[in-house]
Amino acid sequence: MIARAVPEKLPEALIFSKNNRTILVDSPAKIKILSIILNKESRFDEVVDEIGKAKSTISVQIRSLIDDGLLVERIDEEDARRKVLSLGAKFLGVVTGPSANEPPMTPIMPELSLTRFDDPAKVFRVIFNSIRTGLIDNGVNVEPIMYAAGTSVGKYVAKLVCDSSDDVFLENLAVFFSGNELGTVTVDQISPFVLTVKGCYECQSLPHMGRPVCYFDAGLLSEVFSIQKQERYEAVETHCYAAGDGFCRFVVSKKEDSPSQAVSWTII
Numbered sequence: 001m002i003a004r005a006v007p008e009k010l011p012e013a014l015i016f017s018k019n020n021r022t023i024l025v026d027s028p029a030k031i032k033i034l035s036i037i038l039n040k041e042s043r044f045d046e047v048v049d050e051i052g053k054a055k056s057t058i059s060v061q062i063r064s065l066i067d068d069g070l071l072v073e074r075i076d077e078e079d080a081r082r083k084v085l086s087l088g089a090k091f092l093g094v095v096t097g098p099s100a101n102e103p104p105m106t107p108i109m110p111e112l113s114l115t116r117f118d119d120p121a122k123v124f125r126v127i128f129n130s131i132r133t134g135l136i137d138n139g140v141n142v143e144p145i146m147y148a149a150g151t152s153v154g155k156y157v158a159k160l161v162c163d164s165s166d167d168v169f170l171e172n173l174a175v176f177f178s179g180n181e182l183g184t185v186t187v188d189q190i191s192p193f194v195l196t197v198k199g200c201y202e203c204q205s206l207p208h209m210g211r212p213v214c215y216f217d218a219g220l221l222s223e224v225f226s227i228q229k230q231e232r233y234e235a236v237e238t239h240c241y242a243a244g245d246g247f248c249r250f251v252v253s254k255k256e257d258s259p260s261q262a263v264s265w266t267i268i
Contacts, residue, residue: 133205
């Protein structure tokens with residue numbers, strides 16, 4: 001996940017949504033500022049210190065981001081002389097290009113091996129993976145959108161799997177995954193909940209990316225567990241096929257107990 005420091009390698013652009021319009025930020029200076037504020041609000045002086053440029057230059061860029069609705073500012077409750085900056089728009093993803101020192105990535109679009117009468121689950125997986133890999137092929141990372149889509153679907157899945165008994169709920173969830181060929185779920189631990197998914201539909205066709213990438217599943221599990229437990233739960237993926245593991249694993253816990261990186265986004 002994204003660190004608080006400015007990343008050495010910046011993406012070509014960041015994608016945001018504000019008032020039903022899509023905003024593409026391709027200014028390197030603005031991307032540096034947004035990369036700091038993306039996951040945690042920051043004071044103006046903290047941004048200046050991390051970027052290391054003249055205060056007047058950064059101030060102009062921040063004012064432009066505020067005018068565009070991408071940032072909002074407020075008075076620091078602890079010091080009225082300071083301004084605190086936070087994100088004012090919904091983060092959708094990033095656009096990246098190959099590094100000058102790296103060869104272009106080999107296209108990873110999976111072969112479409114469908115027949116006229118394949119089962120719906122297989123057709124869904126092919127479509128889902130084709131969209132995801134097509135975006136990656138073109139340098140577009142939409143992890144926040146995948147997570148949000150997962151939470152939306154989770155509301156409907158919860159109607160099928162939730163139960164007054166946690167044991168029955170977990171069994172229903174495993175049956176839902178296996179029955180729809182989404183993967184084989186086993187429950188390794190209860191407090192916090194630890195779920196392992198073998199044969200994950202979301203990431204098995206992706207290349208080795210060095211990190212977990214199943215944001216759709218993380219969003220879905222977060223929503224389903226939140227509805228089951230009637231309080232906010234968050235699923236954090238700790239192992240993933242795309243990270244080089246032989247399975248996907250999620251730790252699901254109350255939001256206040258979740259790792260700090262649970263809802264942060266990588267931009268590199």
